[in-house]
Amino acid sequence: MPRPRSSAIWFTDEPDRRPRLSRERITRAAVDLLDVEGVQGLSMRRLAARLGAGTMSLYEYVSSREDVLDLATDAAIAEIEIDGIDGLPWREALSRQLRRSRQVMLRHPWLPALMATRPLLGPHALARSELVYALLHRAGLAGPRLVAAVGALTYYVQGFTAMENAWRGQQPDPAAEAELRRQAQQYLDRRGEAHPTLAQHADLGRDDFDASFQLGLDVVLDGIAAQLGTAGPPADGSGAEGSGRS
Amino acid sequence: MPRPRSSAIWFTDEPDRRPRLSRERITRAAVDLLDVEGVQGLSMRRLAARLGAGTMSLYEYVSSREDVLDLATDAAIAEIEIDGIDGLPWREALSRQLRRSRQVMLRHPWLPALMATRPLLGPHALARSELVYALLHRAGLAGPRLVAAVGALTYYVQGFTAMENAWRGQQPDPAAEAELRRQAQQYLDRRGEAHPTLAQHADLGRDDFDASFQLGLDVVLDGIAAQLGTAGPPADGSGAEGSGRS
DNA sequence: CGGTTATCCGTACAGTGTACGGAAGGAGTC
DNA sequence: GACTCCTTCCGTACACTGTACGGATAACCG
Known part of the structure; x- marks a missing residue:
């Protein structure tokens, strides 16, 4: 059932800008999902649901589940602080x-x-x-x-x-x-x-x-x-x- | 299609002793399969097929796929030799x-x-x-x-x-x-x-x-x-x- | 206006782990 | 021999997976 796409836009104010998804948004959602459900629990369907998108939409930005895991890995690594150790032995x-x-x-x-x-x-x-x-x-x-x-x-x-x-x-x-x-x-x-x-x-x-x-x-x-x-x-x-x- | 179980046993010589499967046989097959297909490639169906058994038969001896991985891990570890280093510093x-x-x-x-x-x-x-x-x-x-x-x-x-x-x-x-x-x-x-x-x-x-x-x-x-x-x-x-x- | 391109995603397919319940046959007991 | 019980085997079913394919929509560009 395709939802009516262009009905009553005058009721909503600026509802959806063009690119709703992005590599970054997917990555952030993946990290969150991994924290809650673990590696086994990250499925493309659940990830898409968490973003309010269709499953296959993810594949516009990401080539595979493995790709998602690579992105999430680097994003989590980014949380490791690297400042404040300059003067130390x-x-x-x-x-x-x-x-x-x-x-x-x-x-x-x-x-x-x-x-x-x-x-x-x-x-x-x-x-x-x-x-x-x-x-x-x-x-x-x-x-x-x-x-x-x-x-x-x-x-x-x-x-x-x-x-x-x-x-x-x-x-x-x-x-x-x-x-x-x-x-x-x-x-x-x-x-x-x-x-x-x-x-x-x-x-x-x-x-x-x-x-x-x-x-x-x-x-x-x-x-x-x-x-x-x-x-x-x-x-x-x-x-x-x-x-x-x- | 259940195969005819007791037809013409006189043609076959000692065809099937009672326990065809065992924890050891499953473990050995799992290691072999892992070597060829990797962790992703080990599925209960493929493992059973390799043993000429039905998929669910495995669960008589093994509680889950995780259990199989535990068994295979210890079996592979067993290949690490431990003799011949007695006198060494x-x-x-x-x-x-x-x-x-x-x-x-x-x-x-x-x-x-x-x-x-x-x-x-x-x-x-x-x-x-x-x-x-x-x-x-x-x-x-x-x-x-x-x-x-x-x-x-x-x-x-x-x-x-x-x-x-x-x-x-x-x-x-x-x-x-x-x-x-x-x-x-x-x-x-x-x-x-x-x-x-x-x-x-x-x-x-x-x-x-x-x-x-x-x-x-x-x-x-x-x-x-x-x-x-x-x-x-x-x-x-x-x-x-x-x-x-x- | 027409054509191109980017985005979104429904459907479908082959495959997964395993819960459930049934069938076959050996063993034990009367 | 008849009865029950237990072990072993496994067909079916269900919910779920990754992703290939192709169609829908709309923004942008000439």
Whole structure:
């Protein structure tokens, strides 16, 4: 049933300007929808409904669902603040910056998984990369060693936060979430003979994610500091066992 | 059309024993299917077809598609060898072990993304965790610092390999893959003014993933070595800015 | 006025996960 | 042998998915 398009326009004041949709509007709606429903819950139909548009209208601005996910990813990354760390020594600056990254990834729990599974070439992602690259370059790293250090930091933040979100899971209730972790801990203890070290030191009940995050981050930062102290690569000692394809 | 169930059994020799399906058979088929079609390509219908069974028969052994993915994840993890690193010093042992992990994650490109997005509590995953925990515990770490070190290593391996697989992408052809990277590099250079450090040091054309992986791994291992040298935590210097929920 | 182009979107198709309920046959009990 | 119960198998159905195709409308340009 096509609605009557041009009836009684004199009743409405300036009802619809020409382009109702846009890449930006779609992106914003996608981020909102992802926050509420998760990656599985973002469908083109729901997204269009949220914008008051027909489903296929989206495809005027967006080439596929994957495209929407790319846009939403870069838009969420844009929320990571990048100012206010100018005067700090490199270690403090990185610590601050990566804590900011984690905060945004907690606000958008779908983000780390998407970041880990696609090349990040959006403008905001590149700007955040540039910041970390520049900080470490000024600290004294360059070339492949610089790239390696950035990778170690980036993957740590993404991995930690992805796992944090996985544990928080679909449970928005912190009590239910704690209960789930308690059960997992019990399961771990029950099978404790098979993995004693794990059972003894891993503490799933602990929910001080902030401190845990910082502890692991300090490991990587210590590694970078060590690299800054040495000129050449550390004594390697063994070649790659069964190297990659080709 | 229900097939005639008991006609002419005397023609067939022992045609079908009772339980044709099993959790193990489903798991093996799922891994095979994931290798060929990826996570998107694994559907319950295709999986059942590959096993010569009806779709709904799977649900006798498996509670959902998510369950299948959990099973496949642990089964793939089981392919990571864990022997033969007994006598080695901790650093060599970890290097070897994590290179093995990467090799398996390259053989099963879907694996790192699944590992990053779910708690890994399967028996084989726990056994691999125990190995890393035990190595670092013997090296001198314990408690939260041990957990943090394991996290830094694990997330690095997962993140690096996920990104490596993302770049390799759907392109099985290494030439097409190199071409894609070359285009991305050009794009990066074109926008080079916005991120000079990135443009100058990141080298997408480089495809020596083995060496790059090792370089980043050495950063994290250096960090662990540094932690082993100190008793207390390194001077922190700044509290968490805007701590997590609750 | 006619033609082009941009925007919107209804319909259709092939495919998805899984709830439900039924059928077949083995096992146990009288 | 007859009865019941339980395990295994799975056909059907439903609500939902991404998106190809082509038609409708209207703004803009000559």
